[in-house]
Amino acid sequence: MEKEIPHIVFDSQKPDNSGIEILTIKSLSLRKKDIVHNPEKAHQLAFNMIVFYTAGESKQLVDFVWHDVKKNTIIHLSKGQINAFQFNDHLEGFIILFTEDYLKQQINTLPKNELIRLFNSHLFSPIIQVPEAANVSNYIQLFYEEYSSLQEDYNQENTYSALYSIIFSKLERLKQYQTFHLKRSDKLNSFLEFKSLLxxxxxxxxxxxxxxxxxxxxxxxxxxxxxxxxxVTAKQFIDAFVILEAKRLLINSEIKSTELAYSLGFEESTNFVKYFKKHTGFTPNSFKKDYI
Structure with missing residues (x-):
């Protein structure tokens, strides 16, 4: 039995990679027995990821919640989140991986709201259902073809960057429609500042x-x-944040409940166990065993 959930790092096979990669869901499914960690088992990401489903139906785990996916579903995950796939023979699509450094390099070319909506896992759902008319699939397919091309192009990095910006701008627009009530405002700014402090x-x-x-x-x-x-209330949001951090730490390290309690600011480990069980229905140890 594994002792912890693996921390999956960005590891491109493409030489001189700038920090972005795209692969198919089918190729990852076929390789699952040959790679270090089975992607159908829970793992923590050390990079950002966008998954675009083009055919089939299944589920994907994001931070301990299974989400239904189907054709034209997009799941976006931020660095540090817990992920797992459920593959089947009918499932098809693309997976875009990119590092935190790559994202930072692109910040100046992306709308400010985009970063808030796509990479704020505590504020927004990880799912976007893309309408056929949005044309997102064509750009992702083009990105995949450009990335997979064996012919080296001196301007290839600029092509990736341009396609990345188009894809993200389209996703941000779709996300904005789905979260129209969350417009840039003093309240949103205050909430984001509260989350940063937390x-x-x-x-x-x-x-x-x-x-x-x-x-x-x-x-x-x-x-x-x-x-x-x-x-939710401020207190409920704080508790949900702390519980999620506790879950991630519990399953991604060999830390004992006692050490974890102190690292989370609990003076007594018994208080942490009671707190965790109150909010999850599990003791920390039973939760860890259940997921591993």
């Missing part, structure tokens, strides 16, 4: 008042912002 201080405080004070707003105002943005 990423830094979640092991220091799980108290909503702590974050409201740092944001120079009242607890009530922070609560209203969270209810409007993600339909």
């Amino acid at each position: 990423e830094v201080h979640f092991n220091t405080s799980r108290n909503a008042d702590f974050y409201a004070e740092k944001l120079n707003i009242s607890y009530k105002h922070l609560n209203n912002i969270c209810k409007e943005m993600v339909t």
Whole structure:
């Protein structure tokens, strides 16, 4: 039995790769027995990933939730998220992988909202259902053909970059339609600032008042912002964030529950066990055994 969920890193077979790669779902399915980790078992990503399904129906795991997928479904995952596929003979599509460094290089060419909507896993669903008229499949197919070409082109990197920008802009537009209520506003900015603070201080405080004070707003105002943005209270969002971090750490390391409790800011390991069971229905150890 494996002791932990593997941390899958970006490892392109293409020489001088700039940090982006595309492959087919079918090719990954056929290679699953030959690679270090079976992609149908849960694993943590050390890169960003977009999966575009062009045929068949199945499910894909994203951060411990199985999502139904079918033709024209897109799943986008950020670095650090937990992923697993369910392959079958009818499943087809493409997988685009790109590193954090590649994303940073592209930031200046991408709309600002795009980064918020596509890579904010705590704020948006990982699924986009693409209408046929959106023409996304043609650009992804073209990207795959360009990437797979054996003929070296001195301008190939610029071609990748241009296609990447087009694909992402189209996805951002689709995501924007699906999340039309979340427009750029003071409330959205405050929520994103709250989330950034939580990423830094979640092991220091799980108290909503702590974050409201740092944001120079009242607890009530922070609560209203969270209810409007993600339909939960500030405290519920904090708890969900901490539990997700705990799950990721539990299954991706050999850390004991006692060590994990202290690293998450719990003074007593028994308090962490009670907290975890209250929010998941499992003890930390039983959860880890279940997923591994």
